[in-house]
Amino acid sequence: MKSFKADYVFPVSADPIKNGIVTVDDHGKVISVTEENSPPPNVKVETLSGVIVPGFINTHCHTELSHLKDKIEPGTGLISFIKEIMALRASDPEAIEAASLAADQEMYDNGIVAVGDISNTPGTAGMKADSALYYHTFVEILGFVPERAEEVFNAALATAEQFKPQPVSVTAHAPYTVSKELFKLIKKYSDNNDNLLSIHNQECEDENKFYRYKLGGFIDLYKHLNINIDFFKPQARNSLQSVIPLLTNKQKILMVHNTCTNLKDIYFIKRFDRKINWCFCPNANLYIEKRLPKVELFVNQDLNITLGTDSLASNTKLCILSEMRTLQQHFPSLSLEMLLQWGTINGAEFLGVDSTKGTIEAGKTPGLNLLTGLDGFKLTDDTKVKRLV
Known part of the structure; x- marks a missing residue:
């Protein structure tokens, strides 16, 4: 002892x-x-x-993007960031694996004990199986074209199989990359299986603008990707309000980033029986959009908050202490006790490891x-x- x-x-x-x-x-x-x-x-x-x-709990990371550290210029906005990710993410598998192993060691050294990690491929399965950290992998589904909903959903299930017996679930990427038909498939699956959810939410104003009016930067992004979005009709409400009714009430759901979430969004959610948790990744928000969520709004509503680092493509380090420090610098009223709760037990409860961590x-x-x-x-x-x- x-x-x-x-x-x-x-x-x-x-x-x-x-x-x-x-x-x-x-x-x-x-x-x-x-x-x-x-x-x-x-x-x-x-x-x-x-x-x-x-030990700290990192509820949102992308270890498979660790090879993109210092590759993307900060402060250019989410849509530019997405384009850069898509252009640069393909790389030598050995380089991706080496970078993910280094990221895993960095998190260990920074006192992180459990991670909610986003994956689009099975490339990090080996690293996670051998890691000293607890990982829950969220296999992320992207498919905004309704006709491809079943195809991309089945592909995600196949990817998830390659992480088992490690903890794994399939989840939507974000409102602007998942069709209503695909959201329904994820809901049906989540209603009948143990399937924790983690969704990128309202990282920029253009996301809400697109859902409300079908305007803004996402129109250009779909053109850039040669995706025909004639089928999409503006919803006259923010993205979060549009997708909440499409989500299961059987599983815990983590809304990640929430940079542009407002009080009306929160009140809207409270009308629904949904198990919503909220994750802040402040250093990534500053890196991409040069702004932070309205943190005091969430505190005043007594919401369940966790912390994440996002990826090394959008952060200089994978360190929950660094995220806590950034939050305290910008919101001095946050106490150490509250920040520790966000960075430890709240994340453990969301990931379902609070009996041990x-x-x-x-x-x-x-x-x-x-x-x-x-x-x-x-x-x-x-x-x-x-x-x-």
Whole structure:
């Protein structure tokens, strides 16, 4: 057994413990969480300066795009970013595999213990099978042409088979890339199978403009892709409001990015029986669109929030601490306790691993991180994360 004592222990499931002591066995299983006046018997205690927190949960990543790091110019907007991804993503399979392995190691070193990872191909299946991290793979379906709905859905199911027995599900990419017919196939499948969902949502104003009026940059994107969209009729409402009725009420759903989600969207969702969770990837939002979601809006509505890194195509690092720091810099009212909840237990609950991860409690194997360089309970530019277990 090993015991770690720090200035504070943040179990997340309970109040912070000053001079707390966490004891784990050789497998990282928490034996006890105690105060300094009740140390575990017959175990040497390692004293550390900083704050001990649970391992981080990254609910949105694209490890298969890791080879695109530094390849796409930041700040050009989502539609330009999509075009660049499509032009550059094809590469030597060995290069893609090497980059995904390096991304996996980077997340491990940055204290991440579980990942919700988007995949379009089975190329990362081997990496995930051998990883020390827990992965849930979301096989992403893209198909805006109604006639191809069944074809692309079946192809996604075939890809998902190649990740098994690892946790895997099939999911829609985004409202602007999935036809109503394809959404219905995903709903039918999700109604009858264990199929967690993760959907890119409202990353730019053009997405809402396209759904409301059939105007904006997505018209040019479809022309660029030689996709005839004569069949699509404007919905007179935002994209999120248009697709919510098409989603299952049997599965948890993660809405990712939410850069342009507004209060009307949230009120609309509350009228429906849907298990919606919300993921923020602030560094990617700044990288692509140079803007952030209306975070306080989500906090005030007491919504379930998680954190993600997105991919190295849209981020300089895969680090949940970095995402937390960015949020606190732009929204100073966010407390460390709240940010930790978003970056640990909320993500664990969404991924269904909260029985073992997300909080520091006896019997769990959450991973332990040491945060140093804080100003009281505020993250700073000097705050670093070190993985203890």
